[in-house]
Amino acid sequence: MAILVVGSVAFDAIETPSGRRDRCLGGAATYFSLAASHFTDVRVIGVVGEDFGADEEAVLTRRGIDTRGIEHVPGKSFFWSGSYMKNLNEAQTLNTELNVFQSFSPKIPAEYRDSEYLFLANIDPVLQQDVRRKMPKVKMVCGDTMNYWINGHGENLARVLRTLDGLLINDTEAKLLAKQNNLVRAARNILDMGPKSLVVKHGEYGATAFFGESAFDGEACSTPFRAPALPLAEVVDPTGAGDSFAGGFFGYIASQPVLTPAAFRRAMFYGSVMGSFAVERFGTERLQHLRKEEIEDRFALFRQLSHLD
């Protein structure tokens, strides 16, 4: 089933202990789409400037991603520059230029209207809500957010949260959103805000899912689920790991006929799998050329890493 994703398509300049790149194709929607494209059909809504050309478009279309919803406007694309020299777990933002993204107003092509899955990547909650409203019939909608929106746009964000099936954020964001330092109590607070399920990403320590009472049709699941991350000897570039997790996670869910607790657990593993690939090369390089077999081999490795038998 097709996923519609709305979010940033950008260029990144990145420096890490493994090297630097002055211009990588990036943005949450890009990482998400590439990761999800290994599991299901993906349609993107975003905005780019004149610097986004045929080569960049081809990165997405080669993976079968529908880019008709990427609007091209005069000016430059969103640009982000970050450094991981001090800390591989947290980017230090050196520069952010919103450029054409500043006046982004998502438009949904008619061909996208039958999408059954919707992912609201980390953008202004007003825009998330706008897209959500325009897609009232989707089967499942998941979303992301960040400190900036939690701190300064809480009311708008609250409206989005009420409409979500699943929220995917990291530890810091979860604790900030819930105003609660204990992860379990933070998760309870957030589930009370609307999402039926919550996935908290712990970076190198994996991710934990918490479920509300209505997370699954006809089957309750009160036990959280923890997916490991792969211990890696070299993290080349952590950029996009969280978005790649989201893409693998939601891509797998969209590929399944029914959302059961077992499917959710496997989706968590595929999320971790795609995150582990993403960080092995700069930018989206690794996600572009992955083979199905590599994904399944790594899934098996995650099982070995975490299963008793």
Added chain:
Amino acid sequence: MAILVVGSVAFDAIETPSGRRDRCLGGAATYFSLAASHFTDVRVIGVVGEDFGADEEAVLTRRGIDTRGIEHVPGKSFFWSGSYMKNLNEAQTLNTELNVFQSFSPKIPAEYRDSEYLFLANIDPVLQQDVRRKMPKVKMVCGDTMNYWINGHGENLARVLRTLDGLLINDTEAKLLAKQNNLVRAARNILDMGPKSLVVKHGEYGATAFFGESAFDGEACSTPFRAPALPLAEVVDPTGAGDSFAGGFFGYIASQPVLTPAAFRRAMFYGSVMGSFAVERFGTERLQHLRKEEIEDRFALFRQLSHLD
């Protein structure tokens, strides 16, 4: 099979967001013994002062722990006072009084000589080495250490590491010991120092085991193993969680006929199980009164928390 453990037996004063206790029975050997006693026979070597009376002794002996190796000398027992008010993940030490522990010289009772498993809890590596030498025939020896010994007593510690089957430390200690910030590379460095296996504890994120080539007889295991921690809505007192992990882990191993990769993985789970109980009450309270059934139920919960099927 019996485990011999050498380490501190102490009194702790603890404050956490859940409350405070002015005098809890504590010390690494105490937590370790109580946790391990649920799986196998345990014998303790330590030193206490006149403040350690029949009530304290009974806490151990009620669990069948052999306390003949606890030496009673004039003076006061090791006393530690700590606060978790600022950070539940890391104790702020308010006061440490070594007291009788300052001149601790481990003596091994004749009745302990046939112990097949040896655990060297976090004490001066010179003493660890001394005990190790006096028990040349043990089947397996594991140990712990801390920043203080890594920073200031590296050469002595290196001699101990060469004689260990397994080392159990936390993330910070592993990275400090290896002089390497990446966990996988840190683990490789540490395995090169001697231990056949390394368990790195991540607190609320669980623990990861790394294996050297000779970790198991006749069976190689190159994939690390990651055990989750239980997400808890209230951590009453984190003191002793790591020692309880070690006790559950090594206690289970000592209860098994052969150390296989599968037994090691289950031991990691039992370690996490005992750590999760330890933090539910102040001091060793929860470990003292655990029933076998509670342990097995929680083991099953850990499986649900981490397994796909």
